[in-house]
Amino acid sequence: MPYIPHTDNDVKEMLARIGANSISDLFDEIPAALKQTQLNNVPTRASELEVNQHMFDCAAQDGTPLCFAGGGAYEHHIPAAVWEIATRGEFYSAYTPYQAEASQGTLQLIYEYQTMLTSLTGLDVSNASLYDGASGLAEAILMAIRANRKSKSKRILVPKTVNPVYRKTAHTIVKNQKISLETLEYDVTQGYIDPASLPADPGDFAALVIPQPNFFGSLEDVDALTDWAHSHNALVIAVVNPMSLALLKAPGKWGSNGADIACGEGQPFGIPLASGGPYFGFMCCKQQHARQLPGRIVGRTVDLDGNPGFTLTLQAREQHIRRSKATSNICTNQGLMVTAATIYLSIMGFEGLKQTAIESHQNTKYLKEKLQQVNGIDTIFQRPFFHETVIKLSKPVEQVIKEMAEANIVAGVSLTKEFPELGEALLVCATETKTPQDIDYFIEQLTACLNG
Amino acid sequence: MSNIPTELKYSQTHEWIEIAHDGTGIVGITDHAQELLGDIVFVETPEVGSEVSREEPCAVVESVKAASDIYAILTGEIIESNEDLADAPETINNNPYVDGWIYKIKIADESELDELMDADAYQAFIEETEE
Numbered sequence: 001m002p003y004i005p006h007t008d009n010d011v012k013e014m015l016a017r018i019g020a021n022s023i024s025d026l027f028d029e030i031p032a033a034l035k036q037t038q039l040n041n042v043p044t045r046a047s048e049l050e051v052n053q054h055m056f057d058c059a060a061q062d063g064t065p066l067c068f069a070g071g072g073a074y075e076h077h078i079p080a081a082v083w084e085i086a087t088r089g090e091f092y093s094a095y096t097p098y099q100a101e102a103s104q105g106t107l108q109l110i111y112e113y114q115t116m117l118t119s120l121t122g123l124d125v126s127n128a129s130l131y132d133g134a135s136g137l138a139e140a141i142l143m144a145i146r147a148n149r150k151s152k153s154k155r156i157l158v159p160k161t162v163n164p165v166y167r168k169t170a171h172t173i174v175k176n177q178k179i180s181l182e183t184l185e186y187d188v189t190q191g192y193i194d195p196a197s198l199p200a201d202p203g204d205f206a207a208l209v210i211p212q213p214n215f216f217g218s219l220e221d222v223d224a225l226t227d228w229a230h231s232h233n234a235l236v237i238a239v240v241n242p243m244s245l246a247l248l249k250a251p252g253k254w255g256s257n258g259a260d261i262a263c264g265e266g267q268p269f270g271i272p273l274a275s276g277g278p279y280f281g282f283m284c285c286k287q288q289h290a291r292q293l294p295g296r297i298v299g300r301t302v303d304l305d306g307n308p309g310f311t312l313t314l315q316a317r318e319q320h321i322r323r324s325k326a327t328s329n330i331c332t333n334q335g336l337m338v339t340a341a342t343i344y345l346s347i348m349g350f351e352g353l354k355q356t357a358i359e360s361h362q363n364t365k366y367l368k369e370k371l372q373q374v375n376g377i378d379t380i381f382q383r384p385f386f387h388e389t390v391i392k393l394s395k396p397v398e399q400v401i402k403e404m405a406e407a408n409i410v411a412g413v414s415l416t417k418e419f420p421e422l423g424e425a426l427l428v429c430a431t432e433t434k435t436p437q438d439i440d441y442f443i444e445q446l447t448a449c450l451n452g
Numbered sequence: 453m454s455n456i457p458t459e460l461k462y463s464q465t466h467e468w469i470e471i472a473h474d475g476t477g478i479v480g481i482t483d484h485a486q487e488l489l490g491d492i493v494f495v496e497t498p499e500v501g502s503e504v505s506r507e508e509p510c511a512v513v514e515s516v517k518a519a520s521d522i523y524a525i526l527t528g529e530i531i532e533s534n535e536d537l538a539d540a541p542e543t544i545n546n547n548p549y550v551d552g553w554i555y556k557i558k559i560a561d562e563s564e565l566d567e568l569m570d571a572d573a574y575q576a577f578i579e580e581t582e583e
Contacts, residue, residue, distance in 0.1 A: 291494065291496075316494070316514045316518070321518065321519055322519055
């Protein structure tokens with residue numbers, strides 16, 4: 001059954017009315033050389049049934065392996081109600097609608113999302129989301145350069161312990177704006193930035209990025225790093241796993257004055273693992289920087305009759321008003337993901353979130369203890385950690401990952417490309433979704449793989 | 453009818469300048485400009501010590517209706533910004549020519565003053581552009 005709204009006759013009548021011979025005449029302005037007339041690698045047509053069958057076949061290839069990989073996206077239990085509610089017609093949209101104030105329910109949801117995120121990060125203001133954690137860091141860097149009026153430089157210090165994907169994405173987005181991202185080396189024996197190694201005279205820089213937990217799952221000494229950056233008139237950008245904030249100190253409380261901006265990946269809050277997305281980024285900041293925050297912000301207000309309501313606010317930052325001088329081209333971005341995350345957070349409650357974070361930490365602790373007993377494995381970093389840890393293997397990592405896949409296990413994330421100095425290193429993660437039996441099975445298979 | 457003090461000089465982008473005894477300039481936006489903008493909710497003042505060029509944007513005034521660039525009325529160096537506007541941006545609506553000043557400038561080239569309008573010329577300019 002076709003869903004094409006215009007019949008051939010409709011098209012003919014419309015063309016006759018405007019005096020054109022064919023639809024392609026309307027695209028005359030585009031030089032022929034630039035037109036892609038055929039999509040060579042796309043099949044011409046398929047029925048709905050055929051497409052469904054194809055998609056089910058593709059999905060089946062993924063299987064349902066036991067997943068011990070993290071590295072930025074994490075498997076958490078998602079209560080069934082989350083997507084049941086998120087996909088209701090009233091919510092099922094990726095954007096804030098035009099005439100936003102006509103959709104009070106959507107605005108209320110975003111307002112509640114912002115409230116939850118500010119309470120988790122300990123900061124004053126939240127936007128309505130960004131694309132993902134990596135592009136969120138890039139936006140935070142651009143924002144810090146605008147917001148830091150004490151610094152004349154466009155230098156940003158980025159520790160090597162920040163997720164390598166985030167570092168690459170940020171570089172791609174900011175490189176043509178004369179912004180330099182300078183890498184801070186880390187302590188390879190402990191897997192963190194040792195505050196004692198920070199330069200006494202770093203020169204003028206606009207901001208320091210602090211990951212918590214860092215890419216290795218380890219905790220950074222955030223208080224010392226924050227105070228060090230502030231003592232050099234630089235801002236602090238916190239890159240945090242929001243799930244960890246149920247247990248760890250909120251960025252707004254780091255050091256003497258708190259981080260200035262917090263951003264990160266929102267996927268752990270009710271978004272299923274998928275091949276890179278859609279996920280969503282979040283960003284919060286101190287009140288004094290609110291006008292430099294990119295993206296939409298919903299505020300609570302009263303109407304002419306004094307009834308409470310919700311409205312978009314501080315829109316002069318945005319592209320539909322400031323055009324090329326807007327803080328960003330970011331809008332609502334991932335409205336549907338934010339809807340799911342807000343429902344997830346309201347179902348879990350703070351206690352539920354804390355429980356999930358504690359169980360994830362305890363499972364990883366159990367995993368690490370078991371790994372320490374395996375012949376051929378070194379647990380190389382002994383810093384406090386959240387729910388990920390690095391192990392060094394006696395056998396090439398790529399080979400181990402391949403062999404474990406045969407046992408239907410995703411063993412972890414290989415660090416050999418980005419961190420060759422660590423040798424055959426593998427990043428492993430056990431969230432609350434792993435049972436003791438799952439972990440024991442993982443240890444058993446890994447032992448067999450290394451000693452086989 | 454807008455208030456246009458006779459002792460000031462004016463630009464076509466609706467800024468005014470008053471020349472102080474020491475030869476520096478005090479700059480703000482005109483009564484006519486604040487009327488057009490409506491209730492002002494935020495002012496981003498220029499950074500003290502920065503060099504600005506005539507007719508280039510150097511500050512931003514945001515009202516409930518729009519966000520507008522404020523152009524440097526002359527070339528020179530910003531020597532002071534009105535910090536009080538951060539907490540009370542509505543001062544520009546209430547008193548655009550005195551308390552609502554935006555920045556003070558060390559004038560680089562006094563001959564640029566000749567290109568500005570006096571009160572009568574500015575009055576005529578407003579009437580002309582409103583037609």
